[in-house]
Amino acid sequence: MSLDPLAQSLPASSRQKGRKKPPGLADIATAALSSPASTFRLSESGTFEKGGFQIKASGISATPARHGDFSSLTLSDLSTLHPLGTGACGTVHLARHRPSGTLLALKAIHIMSTQGERHQMLNELRALSSFDHPCLVPLLDAFYLDGSVYLALGYMDGGSLEELLSRHRPVAEGARLAITGLPEPVVGHAVLQTLSALAYLHGRGVVHRDVKPANILLDSQGNVRLADFGISKQLEATFGVARSFCGTAVYMAPERISGADYTQSSDVWSLGMVVVECAVGLHPFAAAQSYYDLVVGLSSGADPPSLPEGLFSAEARDFVAACLRVDPEKRATAEGLQRHPFACAVSGDGTARTPDQLVAGAAFRLRQWLSQTFGGGDG
């Protein structure tokens, strides 16, 4: 699908010099939360309105100062290139912002017609726009066109951790390695950065709800950013619990499958599953007939997944065990895990380090590994 024909037909930007500044996403979020749902209105003319704000094809936000110079970003200035991925809730395309030449990830989310679903969409925008962290994918702007909201997101040119695993598998097989997963320190570099994002979200009372390798993105500099926070809530509202269960169940914490709400520790379980999958090269339940049966087994005393002894360090095994405690009350926290030796030993140099320095060290070492393994860059 090309968005270009649609974009070309758009009116010129309404945000030229001298015009009144449109409300920022933060204003929108506040309105969405504080006003009654009945004030939503989706007009025939292609404007999504609520209370005092509008989302038009010409854009809505004034947030980009934090994330680069996109103060004049409009949909008609974007050329869509190829799809980056398709999820249950929409497609992400690579797009070029023609005036600056900058690449973006443009995510289309179809807006359902009920008030609840539009609320969810606004909640996602609120969440995305109010966060600013080096390990979260930034929202640059958002647009409404023909029943869909388009989110312009920072582009991560290294793909996802899921893609990295697939790219690495033939390398490991070629080297006749016993396991096809990523080297343990590499998993540590990615996990430390993901933990930094999770600790940031959890510190603000936000649960990600969909931590999985496909949502952990990399760039060629070794930076790792978590994507899609807030999305799974929208999925549930849109397709119902059964659909979102199909999409992401294999990373889902046992308490969630037995009907309890997501909590911050549910994200920590999912991260533990990600670590096992990335280190071993296969999802721990890949061969299972029924994930549901496995989870029921866990609740009745079966051992949670672990890293096999002898193939992995004691630190990595302990990290996974701390994430994959069946009782959510006993799981480690994202904040605490940032100081776990598995996450930080491989990224620091042994001297005392701040979390920010550890994240920078993790990115630096990950970039070196990417360059040594796949070529390009500055090894």
Ligand code: ADE
């Ligand atoms: N896939 C989904 N979101 C993406 C992003 N921001 N960058 C690259 N690929 C993506």
